[in-house]
Structures are given as C-alpha cells and as structure tokens.
Amino acid sequence: MMTPFQRMLSYVRRYPLKVISGSLCVVFSAYIGLLGPRVIRMAVDGLRSGVTQDKVTVFALLIVAVSFGKGIFLFSQRKILVGLSRDIEFDIRNDFYAQLQRMSLDFYHNNRTGDLMSRATNDISNVRMLLGPAIMYGLNTIFTTMFAFPAMLLISGKLTLVSLATLPLSSFATKYFGSRIHKRSEEIQEYFGVITAKAQENMSGVRVVRAYAQEEAEEASFKALNREFVNRNLRLIRLSALFMPTLQVLIGFGPALVLWYGGNLVLNGTITLGQFVEFNLYLALLIWPMIALGYVVNLFQRGMAGMKRLNEILVQTPAIRDTEEKQEIKEIQGSIEFRDLTFAYPGAPDHPVLENLNLVIPCGKTIALIGHTGAGKSTFINLIPRLLDAPPGQVLIDGRPIREIPLQVLRQNIGYVPQETFLFSDSVAGNIAFGVPQAAQSAIEEVSEQSALLEDIQGFPEGFETMVGERGITLSGGQKQRSSLARAILRNPRILILDDALSAVDTYTEEKILGHLRSIMRGRTTILVAHRISTVKEADEIIVLHNGRIAERGTHDELLKNNGPYLALYEKQLLEEELAAL
Secondary structure (H helix, E strand, C coil): CCCHHHHHHHHHCCCHHHHHHHHHHHHHHHHHHHHHHHHHHHHHHHHHCCCCHHHHHHHHHHHHHHHHHHHHHHHHHHHHHHHHHHHHHHHHHHHHHHHHHHCCHHHHHHCCHHHHHHHHHHHHHHHHHHHHHHHHHHHHHHHHHHHHHHHHHHHCHHHHHHHCCCHHHHHHHHHHHHHHHHHHHHHHHHHHHHHHHHHHHHHHCHHHHHHCCCHHHHHHHHHHHHHHHHHHHHHHHHHHHHHHHHHHHHHHHHHHHHHHHHHHHHHCCCCCHHHHHHHHHHHHHHHHHHHHHHHHHHHHHHHHHHHHHHHHHHCCCCCCCCCCCCCCCCCCCCCEEEEEEEECCCCCCCCCCEEEEEEEECCCCEEEEECCCCCCHHHHHHCCCCCCCCCCCCEEECCEEHHHCCHHHHHHCEEEECCCCCCCCCEHHHHHCCCCCCCCHHHHHHHHHHCCCHHHHHCCCCHHHCECCHHHCCCCHHHHHHHHHHHHHHCCCCEEEEECCCCCCCHHHHHHHHHHHHHHHCCCEEEEECCCHHHHCCCCEEEEEECCEEEEEECHHHHHCCCCHHHHHHHHHHHHHHHHHC
8 A cells, every 4th residue: 555655756756757857957057056156256356366347247247157057947947847746736636536436435425525625626736836846945955955065165164064053953943843834734634625515515505505594504604614724724824934934043043153253264364255255155045945945844744744635545445346256248238136135234234225135137128116215226226337236146247246247348338317316517418428428419319309308408598508507407307307317328228227217207208208218128128216106017027125125026917916015005196196186
C-alpha cells in the first residue's frame, strides 16, 4: 500500500524531463544570481584604484548580463515547474475521479458527497501548490545556499560562522511551527468537507427546505458551520502570521552581526571593502530563500495533508470488482439462476434480506417480482448487475458464476431502470443516449416513442435539445421515469431490469408503454418489479416475495386460484380502483 509521499512521487516520476529541466533552470538561475555579488566586488575594488568610463561601462554591462541571464532561467523554471504541477494536478484529478467511478455502493453510504467534493477540489489544489511553488522555492533555497556558502567561506570562514549564529534558532522555529501548521491544515481541510457536504445537501434538498419553511434554520446552521471554519482558519493564520515575523527577526540578527564583525575585519585589513560588500550581497541573497522557507513549510504541510486525504480514497480497493475468477467472456445470452441465495448487508450479517432463494429465469423469459415494501425486491435485482455482491456461486448467468463474467461485459448487456430515476444536467437526447453515446437520432426517437415520451418531447421548447436541468428538475416524475426507460431500451440489452419503472405514470400511459414493451421484451430476459398487478399480469412467471423468501410463484391466472398473498393484493387494488371511480 502506497504512503501519501510515495504516491506523490509516483506522479512526479511520470514527467522526468520536466523535473530535470526545471531543476536545471533553478540551478542555473541560482548560480548566475551569485555572479552579481562577484561583479559588484570587482567593481568596488577595481574603482578604488581609479574611476574611468571604460571600467564603469564594463561593470555595468556585466551586471546587466547577469540580470538578463538570471531572468531567462527564472522565467523558464516557473514555466516548467508550475506547468509540471498543473500536469500532475490533471493526473491526480483524473485518477481520483476514476477511483470514484470504480467504488461500489457501500463506499457512498460511508462517505459524504460534500467531503468527496472537497477532496477533489481543495485538497488537489493544495497538492498542486506543494508540487509547484513549494518545490520551486524549496529548490531555489537549497541551491542558492549550496552556491553561496562556499563563496562566503572563501571570503572569511569566521564571518560565515558569525552569519550562521541564528540558524539553530531558525531551524527550531521552523520545526515547531511546521508541525502545528500541518495539524491545523488537516483540521481545516477536513472541516471544509463538512461545509461542502452541508451546502451540497441543501442545494439537492432545496424543495424540502422550502416546503417545510426551514430557510432561516438552515441559514443559521450553515452560518454556525461557516463561523467555525473561519475560526479554524484564523487560528492557522495567527500561527502563520507569528511564524513569518519570528523567522524574519531571527534571520535579521545575522546581517547585524555581520555588519559589526565584518566592519572590524575591513578596518583590520583582513578582507577588502569589495569582499565585505560581496559577502553582504551573498547574505542578502540568502535572506529571501530563508524567509520563503516559512512559506514553503506552510505549503508543504497543507499539500501533504491534502495528499493524505486523497490517498485515503485512492488506496481503497473497490468491494465489487473483477477478481481472479474472471474469464475471457465477450457476451452473455441472459439466463439467470439464483442458487440457495442468502444475502445480508455488511452492517447486519445476522439479518438476511434474502434467504434460501432458488430461482431459474430462462433466457428470453419475463419474470415479475411483487411484494410489500421491504420484501427484498430491489436487493434481488441489484445482485444481477453486481451493484451488490452475492456470496460466491449463488448467482449465475448462462450457467456461470457471475464473478466469472467481467464487470464491463456484464453491465454492458444489462438495461437497468432504477427505482430512483436520475437524469444529468444535459439535453433530453443526451440523457436518453447516456449508455450509447454514438446513438443515431432516429434510434433516440424510436425508443422515445416506445416509452411514450415522444409526444411530450415534441411539446418541449427545443424538442430533444431541451435541457432537463440538474437531476431532471424541469421534468415531471413520469417524464423522468420514461426518459430512464428509453435510456435502458436504447442499449438493446440481453437483460432488461425495470425496478418499479412505471410507478409515476398513469394507468393509461402504463398500458401504452407495456404494449410497446411486449415486443421489446420478446427474446430478451426481462425482470419487472412493480406494485401494480396491471404491470405484471402478462409476465411468464410472477414471483411473490415475502420477508426475503418466495411466498408463491406462477402465472397471473394460477396465482389468482391459490388464495394467497397475490390474490389479496389483487382484490385490494380492484377495490381501490372502484373507490377511485366512485
């Protein structure tokens, strides 16, 4: 398992040329920058013997040349290293998003959407700042120090030691403040996830908030969270604000000591005035990198905290994935078997939702599931596309254990209309063609007709190009269900699963859709989950689930003769229809 630091290095290793060229630019920039003090020393000592126009011109041109050379490499290092950080940010964001796509349903039950959004935005930005500015300034500090100290030692070893007198204190301050900045950065980034989750929940549930007139209560709740977030940031700001001046004061003692001791060395003739000026310029060049060290430490701690939070997601192995049992299977026919199936959710292993269930669904047959709420119908169908994972060997497709079939192949051959319809912020056509991006317009229109949606679409302002809004907010419940149904039909799947897919349409529209579906279902395995008898009565076999077990099974006519739960449900619905008619 990769540590956060190892994972970060793995991204950096993808760009060896940029890392090397960017680092070389930092080296050349630091080296050329140190030629400036040498030119100044030559100028000071040279002009003391006599000032001429030629000397002034030569020294001036040398200083310009040094500045120009340093400027070129400064520009190059920023372009390469900051560009590198953007490339790595791109990679991390793609990998993080791909990881989210692979994770199974239980992952989203245990992680709040807002927190995941925070990791995908705020944390990745902090990692980018670490891999860009922090590395650039850090390398600049290292190489400037490496080049400056030997030059300072050549001038005077004693003076160099005097200039380093405050270094131990500066190092202690950096370590002391750095650990605390890291801890507070982690706390802030975790709390940012809480705020993002709160905002996301309120935006998704805005209708409920307004329906219950809870705007003021939710504003007050968010304000309290926001105030705590500000307070946590202020604590970090106070710490950082104290760190930078402390570092500057400690570093500032160095030049004062150098001025006092170095001045005496000049008076004693130990070093020349030019060397003294050169030494002070080297020291001045080191002051900014040392001060920037505080900024680098801050960025480093924030970036590592962000990488740690990202790595917590990236190291996770999806609970449902292709395993070693996977075979080279390219397509499926569609027969389904449940063999002694007992399934319980991970959080409640002693309370199975489905128990000792045996059922064979031949290829091309239509099976209907019916039963009271909580009977296990949705769990049953979610096991087929492996949205939930059954125990090994208890669910088979075409006679093979379902884990032998690659997930991609399995799901490509299933058209699934879930109970909770979800539409994307796209056009009507884009939502219908979600599973078949290259679908022809004629095919989209055909499945819209089959799902009784075409007439509604033709009445929209922009027809198929009408935007449906976030989660399909501009469509009615029935229109959303029919859009989801059209999406499933367009895939031309071998297995079609409809989980209460017609509950939001009226009985007339339902009968119209079922009329189209009869021809579509012919030749493909279809599983209908419904509460209405009218939806399931034409199925080849009806399965009545009760408390996770098969209570009875048979055709519509057979079940009416059994005087069991199906007959009771049928009579109840007949009575409801008669009362509604009255």
